Amino acid sequence: MPTPERTSREAIVATGRELLERDGLTGLTMQAIADRVGVKAPSLYKRVRNRDELIRLIxxxxxxxxxxxxxxxxxxxxxxxxxxxxxxxxxxxxxxxxxxxxxxxxxxxxxxxxxxxxxxxxxxxxxxxxxxxxxxxxxxxxxxxxxxxxxxxxxxxxxxxxxxxxxxxxxxxxxxxxxxxxxxxxxxxxxxxx
CATH class of the missing domain: 1.10.357.10 (Tetracycline Repressor, domain 2)
Known part of the structure; x- marks a missing residue:
């Protein structure tokens, strides 16, 4: 699994856009993103403050x-x-x-x-x-x-x-x-x- 330092904000946002199209807004969770980018969900918070910020970035x-x-x-x-x-x-x-x-x-x-x-x-x-x-x-x-x-x-x-x-x-x-x-x-x- 990649370390949080190897997971960029850009990769998180790109993955979020893909998940949004596939699963809609309700399927856009921090856990779903973490699973796709290969980190644990808490690691995402080093790049994105919370789900609202993730949605704003997307x-x-x-x-x-x-x-x-x-x-x-x-x-x-x-x-x-x-x-x-x-x-x-x-x-x-x-x-x-x-x-x-x-x-x-x-x-x-x-x-x-x-x-x-x-x-x-x-x-x-x-x-x-x-x-x-x-x-x-x-x-x-x-x-x-x-x-x-x-x-x-x-x-x-x-x-x-x-x-x-x-x-x-x-x-x-x-x-x-x-x-x-x-x-x-x-x-x-x-x-x-x-």
Missing amino acids: AEATVVDLGEHLRAAAAAPTDAAARVAAVALAFRAFAHRFPAGYHLIFASASSATRPSHDAILASSAPILEVAEALAGPAHALDAARTLTAWANGFISMELADAFQLGGDVDEAFVFGIRALTGALQLRDDVQAVG
């Missing part, structure tokens, strides 16, 4: 990972609408790949388990950038919130298997992206009216 790692996926998606297209679509599709793909982690970062949680403000801000940068390119600097935050709220609502319903009326959910997601993109492309004449 949520933060998930937020950082999501931000990296969004940054990569936003970098490819040059057209603002195409960048928004790429980011929204990457957002959805991430949620399907890591549904428990996705739920963890968007679920209401105590301040002890929430990712840091800096991590959230950094991961939000790609959404803010594409929203600004689409809606302009004055409306970037509003557009980013609208895009995020719509995508999260859609994805949350999808992951909960709540779309029961038939039809193609992939097409519906793309339709939503197109509709929102068109609505958020504010032109100077429209801005002057509002």
Whole structure:
């Protein structure tokens, strides 16, 4: 069995993310992590204070990972609408790949388990950038919130298997992206009216 000194915080968090996806939040225990990384449970407390800190670290790692996926998606297209679509599709793909982690970062949680403000801000940068390119600097935050709220609502319903009326959910997601993109492309004449 490895000694606690050979077990890094990064390995504990990576193992925690795997367990979260496999067993859900209730299965994410210090004992389960210790068993997977090959130490006794009390040894984990040399790297992680308690379960709340473990959950916070996992949520933060998930937020950082999501931000990296969004940054990569936003970098490819040059057209603002195409960048928004790429980011929204990457957002959805991430949620399907890591549904428990996705739920963890968007679920209401105590301040002890929430990712840091800096991590959230950094991961939000790609959404803010594409929203600004689409809606302009004055409306970037509003557009980013609208895009995020719509995508999260859609994805949350999808992951909960709540779309029961038939039809193609992939097409519906793309339709939503197109509709929102068109609505958020504010032109100077429209801005002057509002």
